[in-house]
Amino acid sequence: MEWITELLAQHGDAMLEALAETGYMLVVSLLAAVLVGLPLGMTVFLTARGGLAEHRPVWSVANMYINIVRSFPFLLLVVFLIPFTRAVMGTSFGTQAATLPLCFVAVAIYARLVEQILREIPPGISLVARTMGATVPQAVLRVLLPEARSGLVYALTSASISLLSYSTVLGVVGGGGIGDFAMRYGYQEYNDALMYITIAVIVVCVLALQGIGHRISVRLDRR
Amino acid sequence: MEWITELLAQHGDAMLEALAETGYMLVVSLLAAVLVGLPLGMTVFLTARGGLAEHRPVWSVANMYINIVRSFPFLLLVVFLIPFTRAVMGTSFGTQAATLPLCFVAVAIYARLVEQILREIPPGISLVARTMGATVPQAVLRVLLPEARSGLVYALTSASISLLSYSTVLGVVGGGGIGDFAMRYGYQEYNDALMYITIAVIVVCVLALQGIGHRISVRLDRR
Amino acid sequence: MQASGAPIVELAAVSKRYRGADDPRPALDDVDLTIHRGEIFGVIGESGAGKSTLLQVLSGLVVPDAGRVTVAGRDVGALGRRGLRELRRDIGVVFQGIHLLSSRTVRDNVRLALQLSPRSERPSRAAQAPAVDEMLEFVGLGHRGGHYPAQLSGGERQRVGLARALVARPALLLCDEPTSSLDTTTTADVLRVLARARDELGSTVIVITHDLDVVKALCDRAALLERGAVRELFTVARSDYRSMPSYREQVRRELM
Amino acid sequence: MQASGAPIVELAAVSKRYRGADDPRPALDDVDLTIHRGEIFGVIGESGAGKSTLLQVLSGLVVPDAGRVTVAGRDVGALGRRGLRELRRDIGVVFQGIHLLSSRTVRDNVRLALQLSPRSERPSRAAQAPAVDEMLEFVGLGHRGGHYPAQLSGGERQRVGLARALVARPALLLCDEPTSSLDTTTTADVLRVLARARDELGSTVIVITHDLDVVKALCDRAALLERGAVRELFTVARSDYRSMPSYREQVRRELM
């Protein structure tokens, strides 16, 4: 096992830095998912036909955003957004800039998952909010979100794993991160051992993430 | 708008071919999703703690497969699978061979979505299957699948959109397809017009897909 | 006691036929009905007669095909989203299907109704907890406040639904089979709460029930629905819910 | 008629306390009970007394903390997954919460029970449809076969749940408040079905109900549960369900 310590002595710092980059991208994009994607998914759910706040135009716009962003192959989205990223962030390269397209996807992915979960809440629950004369914000905050919380947490885990996978291609714009690290130092430079170790690190991180998500989600489920 | 016709005259055939390749990859991998991912997702659901067929070892293996495949940066998965692909398909490049790694991901993605949906079925429904003394296959085929079908269809749409995005990366092994076409002719050869047109084509296809999935899913929902 | 107040609920020629049902019979068939403020009104009828539909029409959850529904002076069919919301805040509903929130404890399920009540009438945060606890005591669930709905028995869930509808002391109370799973002791407790809501708060109560003892013990008047139509309107010679025997007493009398 | 057959259900010193409940009272407290083949046995008691828990213990859904449960000669606690499955196929259950499959029509909900019944006793595909339709007629839902559960009234749903439990003609029938939302006419129809199941098929029936009229009309014996313990065991001087008045008759008599 000496080669491992040797490998880590040589590449450990770079790997940690790559992990930190991935961590940054994930944290920021998950924040976007929760702050923007969650309300967006709720909006699609609420404004759909028969929803608590039925509203065709709003529904169309929100739904369209999700669909369009999700339908872009991610690599192309990154490329497509370059001018926008440059306008907003001053540059289109580097970890920070690469996080912007990731946020767009994070919002869209999580919004769709949120909608899917809300659709599975038994209709009687919406009925309760309705007959109590809840305003839409009340229905959301007091009834729908609490009822869906277990699923929402699980879906956030799911989304973060997708995002980790997506972040891998951000090397295109110099985003860095652990996936890109595996690609560049492992694959492109034929350091198989380093590649496998890096992949193992990624897998372990994901398993941990999934485990935590699962546990929280089960604990929140009171049915 | 003349430039459009000109562009299409020049690249139309190649684009159609790329679309056909994508179509092939999607159809085959969605088939894998349904034939393997669906049972796999059910297995995770059924063998989990408190499930109808609780079984830790099986659950661990199935859950682990899903997590590992989902957490593998897709490009590396493709590369990682090359020897396997060659052993199975006789070759490791071209559209057909590229479809194999896509199938692996399709199975993992859809399995996770399936599990998520099954968890949202009201517990009373599992109870019915249990008290009727249903065998596990009976519970699955006669109770759980029918109750979840609306969500399962919607999730399949979701999965196919993700797969379209993943397929973009398959250019690595000569997989072709519309996403690779956009990258290759649009981005790498700086034909922006062609890239945007191709993206528009992709977006339209996905919107159509999403529309169909939504419609079927709503029709199947009897609650 | 015959009701004396002004009309609070008026249905004029209300009809409803569900779409998609391959059954041609209407759920409501040309219903005319007036219910007065302060009245306790019973709705009885066989299963499928249209009782729940009638209740849903009153809170705007089901839109009738024809006819006019007036509640508290407001034409329900003409209310916008906002108007409906305000109307519903004045109405307490006990569902036939109960529908508790699985993610909230019993106490928080009941408190929800307070949190959603009109701001002007909403008790302060500090006053909510005692109001909730008092109501839970009333329905005999003081010891279950911290439990989640999945941990309750069927009758306990029904009583939580009742407490939720009652706690905000609504002007109009719609109860769909509120005592269907309850023994007579608990039923008498529930009836006592309903009668008090009327006597002390002036609430109007509409109760759907198949149990004629409940009608006799509680209601001023009652309507018998048959196939969606009001077949008969009774003025009840009301006996007193206070005289309803306890369950043990009744068991002794009837089974021993 | 007092039961004469061999014991089919035996509970010996069965206790159950739910975990996670902050309430220290047990749901079942040292219950001893024997029910004989061919008997119609009533379980009564106040809300929360432990009635549903008792039923769930019989089909292995709730595992008691102590005591021994024997059903049809099998020690429920000692059965493996397979053994439990086989046991459950011989038992029909009507849930308090009903739980219909929302994706299946009424007809297909009922047919499900046939499709899952033991192969040896399963009617041929061709024979299933008439059996289902007959059972739906029996519970008065012949005209609702093609509807989905979401399109039914509360009482209609309850009757579908009953039809589902009855259609496979199980040797042991567990019914948890099967008539709680039903008027007397429909209740009498249901009781007739239960009585026939016993008389013609030799089924044993255990009925949880809070309605003493049901006990008097149907049961041979009944147990009164109080705080999880059997407080009293009655032998019922059974009156005849056939003499239960129709709902309209009863309304006329009691309200007019």
Next chain:
Amino acid sequence: GCGAQQADAPGASDGAAAEPTTIQVAAVTSPMTDVVEAAGEAIGDGFEIELVEVSDYVTANTLLNDGEIDANFSQHVPYMEGFNAANDGTLTGVQPVYNFVIAFYSKTLDDIADLPTGGTVAIPDDASNTGRALKLLASEGVIELDPAVDPYEATVDDIASNPKELEFLQIPISSLNTAYEEADLVFQWPSHISALGLNPEDDGLITELDDTFALHVVVREEDADSEATAALIEAFTSDEVREVIESNETIEVAF
């Protein structure tokens, strides 16, 4: 790479059959693909060329080394040697075909001497092009490389002295044009920079033409002397190929 077991080469080198023998040649992007297509038109009787488009240089070599394809046209010899060394490869370059001038460009500067302190320099993110770009910078004195390291294999970690405190941005070749808009200095191939209307002669601040980096036809060593390889070499040095190369301003003939 990945584990490379030897698979059967689909009948490449025995040119005796009546059916024309198909030679599968991998290439990544234009103009490599254009050259392969031209060679396909020129190749002699008894052979035909099938273009295999892959989007990754490593894969092009892996496929060849594992015997799945017969040749590739996507690299220069140093890159190939790097692959051989790391993967026990047996690839060999049999014919240089074209070469090109690589250069550094800048949107804002006219002279490399004006490079600001703390400026951003965009260079490729693959190993062999990284080395090439750093070597060019070092040869102009912008940086100094660790003398112990083979300059063809240098990485940013091997920069011994960086007096201007330049920041290096490593991205794929295909993204360098985008970086032209933002960075102070950008490495690029002529075939790519032409999309911005630039060329190395007129617009490059520093340039390099090194025959070591001529793009080669590469085959497995054991096939180096086969009939099929001979036919390939002939095709890649044909007039058709020469015409394609000459009609492209960004590359020059290397045979």
